Amino acid sequence: MTDVADPSAVDLFGEWHDGAGASGMRAPGGGTAYRALLPATAPGPGQQYRFEVDLDSCTGCKACVAACHSLNGLDEDETWRSVGLLVGGTAAPPTTATVATPVAPWQQHVTTACHHCLEPACLAGCPVEAYEKDPITGIVSHLDDQCIGCRYCMLTCPYEVPSFNERLGVVRKCDMCKDRLAEGEEPACVQGCPTDAISIGLVSTVELQAGLAVDPSARLVPTAPRSAHTQPTTVYLTRRPTAPHNVVAADDHHVVPAHNHPPLVAMLVLTQMSVGAFVLSHLLDLSGVSEAAGSTASAVLSWVSALVAIGASVLHLGRPLVAWRAVLGLRHSWLSREIVAFGAYAPLGGATAAASAGWLPNGLTPWLATATALVGLAGVGCSAMLYAVTGRPYWRLDRTVARFVVTMAATGGAAVALADVAVAGGEHAAVAATWVATCGIAVGWMMTFVFVARHRGAAGPLGRSVSLLTGVLSPQMGLAFGASGVAVVIAGGASAGSPSPTAAVVLAAVALLAVLVAAWIERGLYFTGDSPDRMPGALR
Known part of the structure; x- marks a missing residue:
């Protein structure tokens, strides 16, 4: 046959x-x-494939989800397509003349998968070049064998398309069943839909970009992220009247904390403590306040912190044995740039500590210290950028930089104070470092109070973040304030009294520990408190 x-x-x-x-x-x-359900011709110049969804035909049966899962051989808890629900309107007519004109109850099922964007954020952010966009079809594919499982694409994609496979240790996503398309077959979801609600069409990239330039606030559907960020190609078609003004996702009320990424929390806190301590110690050296022994101890503590931070970051990878690939995306990925910066910072920090201890020519110390501080600051800047470029309001660049600088001041100041008290008697350098740490804590408190007061009860991502911080995450908030308060009390008590050398070291160590606890919790809240716009979810 x-x-x-x-x-x-x-x-x-x-x-x-x-x-x-x-x-x-x-x-x-x-x-x-x-x-x-398929275009009669392949994409021509200035065109690419896209999903076309007829919302009027979608019944929310999820046959597309089942077909995608089955034909792609996905794991039991893995999905590349989902179906959400939008609801709106009013349930009853108004009872007084002051109530707005009622709108009939309204609902709409929305099926969604990868939108194969013109400017895919997953591709731009990937540090190992594990994504590619086909120059002819426009399909965005993921190369599983190239992936190291860093999961950064899961943060950069505003539509939460990439999903992490725990068994394989890599991220995977929809590729529009490109192998089937190449043979003239429909993708699994298109073939599986009993109402033909999903089809494949062609889109003019120039026309799509022109439309987004005219209306930068356009969204694929209500509640979805703004399309201007990645320029998604999926189109949702309907003949129904305009959606009600009060339309929301069915899971709009279901605001839950995001994943807290403990390895990333450890890496961010410890690198910022390390850089903050190095910069502060170098400034104290230049001003003539610090003693040689205290500078050496600060350099050693900072270097060790950097090494621990780099080691902790590897724990976040699904495939740590191929972590070396993370520098491949240096041209476009802020994660690659962060890795390169801290990869240079660690040996420079070790060389600075060695020179400060007299193991290298003494004349190298100021040059090495300056280079270490500058490269460390560049690394922290890359850390801020890699979250800011995701486009999430909670991670906006100014907010992120401010939080990272506060962490540098608080933890770095406490670390320098401990190092100076432990080996140099805690004279002027320890006092100055304590004041820097205290000011950092105070600024952090004020930033938090202002943010909560400004966005409490507001609609949108920042309002949802505040509801998380003052609701389910309030115990963590209280613990962070309490821990930082302990550090401030210790600093004030030590300044007012004259503790013995041993007591001073113990107090400084406890203060540093308290600051680290507060910084750890605060950085965890940086992740868990984020609640960006997303595609509609199902009723929960």
């Missing part, structure tokens, strides 16, 4: 037109008009 290739869209149309009917091709809605 010979294999017979599945007929193309043109072949199907020919059969339908000739009245053969042998193909079993169906006409949606029982009508007689032909409707192709």
Whole structure:
């Protein structure tokens, strides 16, 4: 028996037109008009494939989800397509003249998968070049064998498309069943939909970009992220009137903390403590306040912190044995740039500590210290940028930089104070470092109070973040304030009294520990308190 290739869209149309009917091709809605679920031609110059979703035909049955799962051989808890629900309108007519005109109850199912964006954020952010956008079809594919499982693409994609596979240690995503498309077959979701609500079409990239330039606030559907960020190509079609003004996702009330990424928390806190201590110690050296022994101890403590931070970051990878690939995306990924910066910072810090201890020519110390401080600051800047470029309001660049600088001041100041008290008696350098740490804590408190007061009760991502911080995350908030308050009390008590050398070291160590606890919790809240706009979810 010979294999017979599945007929193309043109072949199907020919059969339908000739009245053969042998193909079993169906006409949606029982009508007689032909409707192709695939374009008759491949994308031409300035075109690419896209998903086209007929919202009027979508019943929310999730057959597309099941078909995608089955034909792609996904794991039990893995999905590349989902179905959400939008609801709106009013349930009853107004009881007084002051109530707005009622709108009939309204709902709409929305099926979604990868939107194969013109400017895919997953591709731009990936540090190992594990994404590629086909220059002809425009399909954004993921190279599983290249992935190291860093999961940064899960943060950069505003539509939460990439999903992490725990068994394989890599991220995977929809590729529009490109192998099936190449053979003229429909993608799994298109083939599996019983109402033909999903089809593949062609989009003019120039027209799409022009439309977004005219309306930068455009969204695929209500509640979705703004399309201008990544320029998604999916189009949702409907003949229904405009959605009610109060339309929300069915899971709008279901605001839960995001994942807290403990390895990233450790890496961020410890690198910022290390850089803050190095910079502060170097400034104290230049001003003549610090003693040689205290500078050496600060350099050693900072260097060790950097090494621990780098080690902790590897724990976040699904495939740590191929972590070396993370520098491949240096041209476009802020994560690659962060890795390169801290990869240079660690040996520079070790060399600075060695020179300060007299193991290298003494004349190298100021040059090495300056280089270490500058490279460390560049690394912290890359850390801030890699979260800011995700476009999430809670991680906006100014907010992120301010929080990272506060962490540098608080933890770095406490570390320098401990190092100076432990080996140099805690003279002027320890006092100055304590004041820097205290000011950092105070500024952090004020920033938090202002943010909560400004966005409490507001609609949108920042309002949801505040509801998390003052609701389910309030115990963590209280613990962070309490821990930082302990550090401030210790600093004030030590300044007012004259503790013995041993007591001073113990107090400084406890203060540093308290500051680290507060910084750890605060950085965890940086992740868990984020609640960006997303595609509609299901009723929960």
